[in-house]
Amino acid sequence: MTNSQYLKAAVDAAHAAGTLLKQNFGRQLDVHKFEAHDIKLDLDVRSQELITGILLERFPDHAIYGEEGIAGKQDSPFQWIVDPIDGTVNFFYGIPHFCISIALRHEGKMILGVIFDPMRNELWEVEDGGQARLNGQPVRVSPRARLSDAVLSVGFAKSKASINTGLPMFEKMVVRVRKCRLMGSAALDLAYVATGRLDAYIESSVNLWDVAAGKLLVEAAGGCCELTPHPDQPDKLAIIATNGVLDLNVD
Ligand code: IPD
Numbered sequence: 001m002t003n004s005q006y007l008k009a010a011v012d013a014a015h016a017a018g019t020l021l022k023q024n025f026g027r028q029l030d031v032h033k034f035e036a037h038d039i040k041l042d043l044d045v046r047s048q049e050l051i052t053g054i055l056l057e058r059f060p061d062h063a064i065y066g067e068e069g070i071a072g073k074q075d076s077p078f079q080w081i082v083d084p085i086d087g088t089v090n091f092f093y094g095i096p097h098f099c100i101s102i103a104l105r106h107e108g109k110m111i112l113g114v115i116f117d118p119m120r121n122e123l124w125e126v127e128d129g130g131q132a133r134l135n136g137q138p139v140r141v142s143p144r145a146r147l148s149d150a151v152l153s154v155g156f157a158k159s160k161a162s163i164n165t166g167l168p169m170f171e172k173m174v175v176r177v178r179k180c181r182l183m184g185s186a187a188l189d190l191a192y193v194a195t196g197r198l199d200a201y202i203e204s205s206v207n208l209w210d211v212a213a214g215k216l217l218v219e220a221a222g223g224c225c226e227l228t229p230h231p232d233q234p235d236k237l238a239i240i241a242t243n244g245v246l247d248l249n250v251d
């Protein structure tokens, strides 16, 4: 099996899920759960089932690790990391800014990533050691080095604790950068950093499925992406992604 077969499978799965999401955008949706700062849709699960079906049909020995659960052979050296809708709250409110994020890890190393925004028909793809591409064309991070020129996306996760950690960070940065944005999709934030639309993205608590594909993209596009596991919750990660020249360390 070659890496390009894995990449093709990820692209096919992202396209199939994108079609499902687009068909359902703006429609009445079944809600599994409303939380204070989150919503869980039946469509999150359906999108992951569709992706899982495509990937496991081609690679029945692989493992799936997704936001909506695990599947396949969990002892496989190949693990697909799936966020079937990144930006579910946007989706539910009719805000056309969300995506599908799929990455593949082999023996602990991320080897490819795909992020697909079905509303704009924008598909980012990257293989370890290769170029970051948007709809087939190479992309690069922005050259902006001054904070005062930068547009920074800040994410706020779902828990009160993560909001409380994120707020002082936001307060500090909002007065220093040209603009702060809260876009609502961690994976698209990373894809936008990789494309030079955003200069940086920070969030105090994300999950691997939010950022696995995007980290690879940002790095392949010339940027930096630092993930720091929380000491008490190692599956929660603080993330700082930049174009590689912007210094976010300010007093
Ligand atoms: C969320 C989005 C959001 C980020 C949250 C994520 P979801 O993912 O990426 O931008 O701030 O931390 O959990 O729940 O829409 O898949």
Ligand code: CA
Pocket: 083, 085, 086, 087, 186, 209, 210
């Ligand atoms: Ca997500």
Ligand code: CA
Pocket: 044, 067, 083, 084, 085, 086, 087, 088
């Ligand atoms: Ca999700």
